[in-house]
Amino acid sequence: MAITGIGVVAPGGVGTKEFWSLLTEGRTATRAISLFDATRFRSRIAAEADFDPHHEGLTPQEVRRMDRAAQFAVVAAREAVSDSGLEAAGALGAAGALGAAGPDPYRVGVTVGSAVGATTSLDTEYRVVSDGGAKWHVDYTYAVPHLFDHFVPSSFAAEVAWAVGAQGPASVVSTGCTSGLDAVGHAVELIREGSADIMVAGATDAPISPITVACFDAIKATSPRNDDPEHASRPFDRTRNGFVLGEGSALFVLEELSLAHRRGAHVYAEIVGFASRCNAYHMTGLRPDGREMAEAIRVALDEARLPVTAVDYINAHGSGTKQNDRHETAAFKRALGEHARATPISSIKSMVGHSLGAIGSLEIAASALAIEHGVVPPTANLHEPDPECDLDYTPLVAREQRVEVVLSVGSGFGGFQSAMVLAREGLERGTW
């Protein structure tokens, strides 16, 4: 299964190129929240995308009807399709970016992951119809006409499908913070079973809103390091004190390798394994031994027909909460044994924050680009290793090295644990 197109909207810049520069230079895009007045909140920092939808080519009506997360997804989808070379098959227009002479639209599907949907628009609109929270019986006459599209985040998949002209299976996958991995895993499955030839898949979230900041404040999940936002996201560091909220989107064009070869498309990487498990433990808590994540890793490597020793780089969930980073370290040791100590690991959340459902897809993009460019992105802000996180987390500086196989993992509220394995195109794998 080939990744032939990548589109990214991320903190630090729009576009795959900007995203990769930020990561490989080890720069951070976390800053004081500017999207709303966060003065009264515990955590007042976030990784924000500098995003002007008009500049990115959305029409005034598209901007009006779409939540920021949907706007991200449409822009990322267009970049991914264009990057994949599919656009060249036909002109942009009513038929969508895939073009009239492009692939059969009935055989093109869409899967968009999102953890919290249009929560930012809902927050804004609620404030108006309730007149600042004053009315339980909110005034419906103040509602915007597209409120229903914010109510049901399936509208995100509809927007992307319209934008690219897809008429195959379309859906939103919403499994909390593993949505980005699970949406792409789902898309791979749809191609494998024959339900689609091409999937435009990935994830988006734009959660930087008062309600989201407040709900993470309430459980002290986010970092209150408000006096030093650039260095607030510190996965695996002893001084870490929570994650830093982020936003963004990454979408991909996925297709069978044979189809990619037939049309001469560039292949960034292949997705060769995916698995997910639930911890059935707690909606937000993690079992310290990391056993479900370890199981997901084991099964994903099995599906990839690769031994644990083949893993060259682990793109970690690495959220920067005390609990997560220990859980994950335990999972890596449990799944990879001694090889866990020999493998560079990093968390891009140190640079682009934690964009909830979107981050899994941003991490897949980083994983594919690591293979493409032979570079392991670093974990920024990691100066004082936590003795309980005693693996090689690639502190501060990117490493140039051959990257053939990447393991990318995610962990989400609801107990979801997911693992995906990416490999260099054509890498020889076992036959057992």
Place this chain on the structure above:
Amino acid sequence: MVSAVAVFTGIGVAAPNGLSTPVWWKATLNGESGIRPISRFDASRYPARLAGEVPGFDAAEHIPNRLLPQTDHMTRLALTAAQEAFDDADTDPAQLPEYAAGVVTASSAGGFEFGQRELEALWSKGGQYVSAYQSFAWFYAVNTGQISIRHGLRGPSGVLVTEQAGGLDAVAQARRRLRGGSRLIVTGGVDGAICPWGWTAQLAGGRLSLADDPTRAYLPFDAAARGYVPGEGGAILILEEAAAARARGARVYGELAGYAATFDAKSGSEQHLSGVPGLRRAVELALADAGLAPHDIDVVFADASGVPHLDRAEAEAITAVFGPRRVPVTAPKTMTGRLYAGGAALDLAAALLAIRDALIPPTVNITRLAEGLELDLVSTEPRPCPVRAALVLARGRGGFNAAAVVVGARPH
């Protein structure tokens, strides 16, 4: 395991015309509707005032105390239906190999009433008054997560959001999990957003019926169709790999034999004007997936939008595949309202019981089909007739189409 057969072995229902499968099914066959004036909030100031609310639901009776402060009403209904489904399937997932059981549910808008309370706390009092449970109690993955925890289900799980098409998409995803090696998946959907904020969002959609007479408000395919009435609830179903179910001597309601999903081009686009309608393609693909021909289908459970042009599109798709008035069509959701993520799951439950009882449940309140619709609508009374295979249709706003085929248990 690609060929794994997926069979339904348990049904749990929370519906506006009955909490629990036997109560709901009896009411459904009797044509008893659960559409009534809204009681969950004072709807007098809103232009739509009817809904399908689950009657007689006392959360404390069904949900452990510690879960009450962290669950929205619709999650409590989902947990209740899941418990019934497990009891009905008479199985204990703890007996299965580790990671062999999971949960895949559909969601549409999450725990909206819970969300309204927390938004109110935020904007009227301040961020520090927002509940520690807000981070997950409203979100789309909440039912899957809570069911997974309550029943100790640690296998591959998921959540799909395609508005009202979701019930079928989730069950199809559950079948994929069985094909991937899982033994048992809890699936379906339970939904509901009957609170002022949710109501406002639904009103903005512009398709709610504004009628006050519960018998004249939701009239799909009728000449007087004027929109839909929303409801709450749905069904949770246990889907098992057939050989595993047989090995434990499970009672089997039927098999998920076929499924397909498509998406409609944007209305007015070139593709929209030239292509085969998405719903018809979904039906044809689902039949092919099941290895059945149109004449094998004994009943169609319609999506039944209640919006005239959407009713017409659905009727035309059915007629194009089956021929004019060639297959019985029914919409028992005329007794519940549209349940979003719960709607198609409840229709699947109805299809399975129609197979069991050889009885097609009726569509109520339809007095005169809209002109030009060539449907054999099962109206008013249940229709006795052997049901070997049923087709269930569902559409999600924005262009999502799904079709599923269920068949009676095949002899082995």
